[in-house]
Amino acid sequence: MQGTSNANQRIARIAAHLLPSNSQMMEGSSMNLGWENCRAKGASPGFKVAILGAAGGIGQPLSMLMKMNPLVSVLHLYDVVNTPGVTADISHMDTGAVVRGFLGKEKLDEALTGMDLVIIPAGVPRKPGMTRDDLFNINAGIVKTLCEGIARCCPRAIVNLISNPVNSTVAIAAEVFKKAGTYDPKLLLGVTMLDVVRANTFVAEVLGLDPREVDVPVVGGHAGVTILPLLSQVKPSCSFTPEEVNYLTDRIQNGGTEVVEAKAGAGSATLSMAYAAVKFADACLRGLRGEAGVVAYAFLESQACSASQPCYLDVHVAGLEKAKKELAASIQKGVSFARK
């Protein structure tokens, strides 16, 4: 993730055709476990998923929703506080996944061993007046430690990274995995699905449609101007006035701040984030099991948009240069932190 091409890491299309190699590699590995081995006592066949930061504002509803996902057979809940209570509570739900709780740093490796998918909402949230980048000093270290565990215990797992600032934490994770020799850009995904969820909702409001009928591609990173809603690519096909474009772009780019201010010091988006994280995780699991045509957006390193192969976005997206500049700086900040 260096230079211009780094700034271009942004599109995520988790299409099933990208993932067969991943599935194949996992078949032969001692970590992964084909469908049969994924069977836990009392559970249906399915995937093993760990949530790191499971007792938090996002972690709790996310754990509940993942327990309801039929593709999950084993759910590991890890946090440095309160995991036993959350685990006991969630484990009483009469759905297929078996739930296990892991409390404290010494349990991290156990929580991660054998996982197919690791979702990370660990870290502190914003308060009014803060930027996501203001969280860097605390969250960078948390993400680094957790990713070192992933490299040790489940190097072929898909990682869904939620902890902010996503534009830098993904770079930190990538550096950790590179150092461990386990980095595969296809497996490391910064979660920007909440931007898509918000865009669908706000665009549907303007168009007078049901949000479930609306599909707004949102690319780029996950902070202010780095969030790039592609309003010309909305489905169903439609057009907006310049005023609508300004209103929608501003609202989508600042949706997180809208929630932070409304919560007035009690944190940032948790419930909509848990919903978005599950939507994204479900897309990953469906891709992983070989389902065709699964498409989602995330923040990742993409060779498709390198300097030598300009991406079509370079031509069409207003604000892209601004986004690239800010992304390049955020990525570099993460890289420098991880390398020091």
Ligand SMILES: NC(=O)c1ccc[n+]([C@@H]2O[C@H](COP(=O)([O-])OP(=O)(O)OC[C@H]3O[C@@H](n4cnc5c(N)ncnc54)[C@H](O)[C@@H]3O)[C@@H](O)[C@H]2O)c1
């Ligand atoms: N990507 C996105 O779209 C998006 C959306 C909303 C929030 N976020 C980010 O998600 C993060 C979590 O938000 P929240 O509202 O759930 O915060 P929270 O404070 O409610 O929960 C965070 C949890 O992380 C745990 N934690 C802290 N250090 C840990 C460690 N070393 N290992 C494991 N767990 C650890 C805490 O104990 C806590 O339970 C924040 O950084 C926030 O900015 C991202």
Ligand SMILES: O=C(O)C[C@H](O)C(=O)O
């Ligand atoms: O805005 C935040 O700090 C949390 C999150 O990134 C969001 O978009 O809601």
